[in-house]
Amino acid sequence: MNPYENKRRWKYLLLAFAVVIASGSLLYTSFLVRGIARSERTRAEVWAMSIRQQFYSDDNDFIKFVTDVRDSLVVPAIVVDEIGDIKFVRGLDTNRTYLQDPVNQAGKKKKKFDPTYFRAQLEYMKSQHEPIKINIFSNEYWLVYYQDSALLTQLKVFPYIQLTVIAIFLLVAYTAFNSSRKSEQNQVWVGLAKETAHQLGTPISSLMAWIELMKDKFSAEDDPLIAEMENDVKRLEIVADRFSKIGSKPILDVHFVYDVITEYVNYFKVRVSNKISFEVKGDQSLKAGINVPLFDWVLENLMKNAINAIDNTGNITLEISLTAKKQIAIDVTDTGKGIPKSKFLTVFQPGYTTRKRGWGLGLSLTKRMVESYHDGRIYVKDSELGKGTTFRIILNNRTNG
Structure with missing residues (x-):
């Protein structure tokens, strides 16, 4: 198996394992939440029944017992009558439970609910749970609304x-x-x-x-x-010079992009099969900062890659143009077998190759030389299986610089 594919498979397995752990944690927590929610529903029902019991019992001791039980089991709740007026509240903000009104006839301050605060709380409780209905008398009932406790939240x-x-x-x-x-x-x-x-x-x-x-x-x-x-021997010198430049920032001189590409294509095409034709076209006036030995290496890797993709006879076209962002685009297009869309990013990874004897370093090295040494970008612009591929190089425009 390809080393890169194997590494990517392990990443997917680890990601799947992480998803399983996260899902298990969420499911178990959801199970606990449902259990506590049922418990709080029971507590709310007990509290509601304690209110009802006060209307039907004359035993003060029993009422006190019921009240104590009620207060120990209470969750935040609001009791309203049939028309929606608030009768009781429990477990809410005690600082906002009442507002002080002017003194009434008995000489005591009358208390009432803070309407804005409690209406907001009531609407929130309505959105959380169905109310508990308690029959007060034969023709009257109240509704108990409650919300989750702070612990459950x-x-x-x-x-x-x-x-x-x-x-x-x-x-x-x-x-x-x-x-x-x-x-x-x-x-x-x-x-x-x-x-x-x-x-x-x-x-x-x-x-x-x-x-x-x-x-x-x-x-x-x-x-x-x-x-x-x-x-x-001169060619060997160029190769050695290329390797010596790796790891240090090379000097970029301003060159006409068309001239640099044409010169290398003329050197390269006489060393491959005459069944493959080459064409350089586009704007001849564009300039960019280029280290010629390294950029020739970029072109060599791309064209060798194109030749390997062409079965027997085909064309390789290098077109120079100006992008909408005023950068220089160099499109290297072949009529080879194409690349699947799922491999557009993978082809630049070290170790990726479709050849039995390939090392899978050509395009990885090409990407490094374009992006790290020429401050540019390279990517697969387009590809269609059986029809060909276009690699695009983006360089900074130095035409007026």
Whole structure:
């Protein structure tokens, strides 16, 4: 199995496991909430019945007992009569239970309910539970509305707060871990690249010296074979130079994008099958900050990728244009087998490849060189299976700079 696919599968399994844990926590909490809600309904019914019992009993001791039981079982509640006037309240804000009215005829201050506060509380209770009906007399009844206790309310909210805190912790931990892992990967990659450039330096210098010696010894200044050997050695120098630039910010010089692309395409196309045609088109006046050796590497990777996607005969087109945001867009389009939409992001991951002998580093390296070294972007603009793919490179416009 592809290493990247295996890693992604493990991520999905861990995510599924986390969802199972979260769902289990919510279900169990919901079970507890339902149990407490039933208990509070019973408490509200007991309180309601205690009110009714006061109208039917003359035993003061029994009424006191009922009242004590009632007060010990009370949940926040409001009792209204048939027309909706508030008769009793329990368990609400004691500071707002009453307002003081002017002194009545008996010389005592009359008390009444705070209408704004209690109407709001009553509407809230109506939205929470069905009322408990108590018959006061044969032709009269009251309704008892109640709300969840503070404990039940907190229990309902607690699992969401808990899961949110856990999610934030996991996100921070994952971000820190991922950043550390990427930093380690970058250090390994940079060290490997620079060591490769260093190791190539000695044999390249030796080859150049041997070629010069062969020219002098055999008077072969104009020999075409020697000339091709020189071209290959120069190519090795370019490759070594590319690797040496990895890990350090390269110098970007302002170049005409069309000229840089055309020059490399002319070099590249004579080294591949003549059944594949190349075309460079678009605005020739656009300039961008480019490190030519590294950008040539970007083009090489994209065009090699396009050639691998083309079965036998096909076309590769490189088009330069200006986007709506005044940035430079370079579209590399092939007529190959295409990429599934589900793989548009995956193709840039290290290790992803559709070739049996591929390392899956070409497009990953290309993305790094475009985004990290040229301050640009690269993505799959469009692809259709059996018809081809378009990769788009975005560079900052330096035409007037």
